[in-house]
Amino acid sequence: xxxxxxxxxxxxxxxxxxxxxxxxxxxxxxxxxxxxxxxxxxxxxxxxxxxxxxxxxxxxxxxxxxxxxxxxxxxxxxxxxxxxxxxxxxxxxxxxxxxxxxxxxxxxxxxxxxxxxxxxxxxxxxxxxxxxxxxxxxxxxxxxxxxxxxxxxxxxxxxx
Amino acid sequence: xxxxxxxxxxxxxxxxxxxxxxxxxxxxxxxxxxxxxxxxxxxxxxxxxxxxxxxxxxxxxxxxxxxxxxxxxxxxxxxxxxxxxxxxxxxxxxxxxxxxxxxxxxxxxxxxxxxxxxxxxxx
Numbered sequence: 001x002x003x004x005x006x007x008x009x010x011x012x013x014x015x016x017x018x019x020x021x022x023x024x025x026x027x028x029x030x031x032x033x034x035x036x037x038x039x040x041x042x043x044x045x046x047x048x049x050x051x052x053x054x055x056x057x058x059x060x061x062x063x064x065x066x067x068x069x070x071x072x073x074x075x076x077x078x079x080x081x082x083x084x085x086x087x088x089x090x091x092x093x094x095x096x097x098x099x100x101x102x103x104x105x106x107x108x109x110x111x112x113x114x115x116x117x118x119x120x121x122x123x124x125x126x127x128x129x130x131x132x133x134x135x136x137x138x139x140x141x142x143x144x145x146x147x148x149x150x151x152x153x154x155x156x157x158x159x160x
Numbered sequence: 161x162x163x164x165x166x167x168x169x170x171x172x173x174x175x176x177x178x179x180x181x182x183x184x185x186x187x188x189x190x191x192x193x194x195x196x197x198x199x200x201x202x203x204x205x206x207x208x209x210x211x212x213x214x215x216x217x218x219x220x221x222x223x224x225x226x227x228x229x230x231x232x233x234x235x236x237x238x239x240x241x242x243x244x245x246x247x248x249x250x251x252x253x254x255x256x257x258x259x260x261x262x263x264x265x266x267x268x269x270x271x272x273x274x275x276x277x278x279x280x281x282x283x
Contacts, residue, residue: 005255007248012174017251023262031258031265041257044250121251132170 012128017121025112028119029086032108044068051075058083062091078103086110093123100134102126165217169240172216177201178209185219185232195230 005019021028031037039052047066054062058080065075075096082090087110094103107122125131172178181195196206210230213219217236221228 005248005252007244007251009244015247017248019251019255021255021259021262023266027262027265028258031261037261037265041261042254045253045257119255128174129171132174 009131013125013131015123015125015131017123019119021117021119022115023117024115025110025117026086028110028117029089032089033083033085038064043074047074056080056083065096078106081105100125101130165236165239168212168216169218169236172212172218173240175209175212178213181206181209181213182218182232182237185230189222189229189231191227191229 003020005017007018008016010016031041033054033056035052035054035056038054039049042052042064043049043066047068049064049066051063051065054060054064056062060080061077062080063075063077065073067073073096076093077096078092078094080089080091082088089108091106092103093100093106103126105124107124109120109122111118111120125134173182177199180199184190184195184198192203192206192210195210196203199206210219210221214221217233219230219232221230
């Protein structure tokens, strides 16, 4: 049984999200690298993904965006700076609303043990102040709007 | 709590000395001199850190004579933790979908399901 998600804030500029998946690493990597798969899970379940364009190669650009049920638009884009299949993806990320103040560098590492894959996402902000400011950004508000409908949506998903 | 206040809390928490001061204050109130003791920095430097913590609402100083003890305030810290909780939920919801997707990708095309317990034996 995979362990639940953990989130920590080591140092002044980082947020680290760790999660296990009951699937081989190759498959998890595929879900991050194919747009038709990425758009099926990334973001809020009850939001509409209106764009998910990814040019999955080093130097390639991506853009991914969602609309909340009440019309709030959350979109980000960036460039893949390093790709080591199926174990590592590095990318820059800039939100349209610049809630991260200068963007972030996101490093995803995937390790597999006995068929269980651990995904470690390390998000590094430009500064301690930027990480702090992100906490007070509209994204947090946007997420809260989404959460109000989330529990019901998830319960439905689990039934299927 | 306004975004500005939350911003102040995260900025205040971003510094290791200020986190150590808060850890000390969790044991009980202390004067500025007492707080400065374990650190290799001057009392004015500690006062500067305390001002940031005060501005964030993380500590208060009583007007109790010249000692003016500093004490920790729990509410703003809770707000900061609540934000991280929202962030955690964002990823949890997203990853819950990834779980479903991974499960569907693994059955039945990529990995045949074990034979059903009942029926289908006479196929």
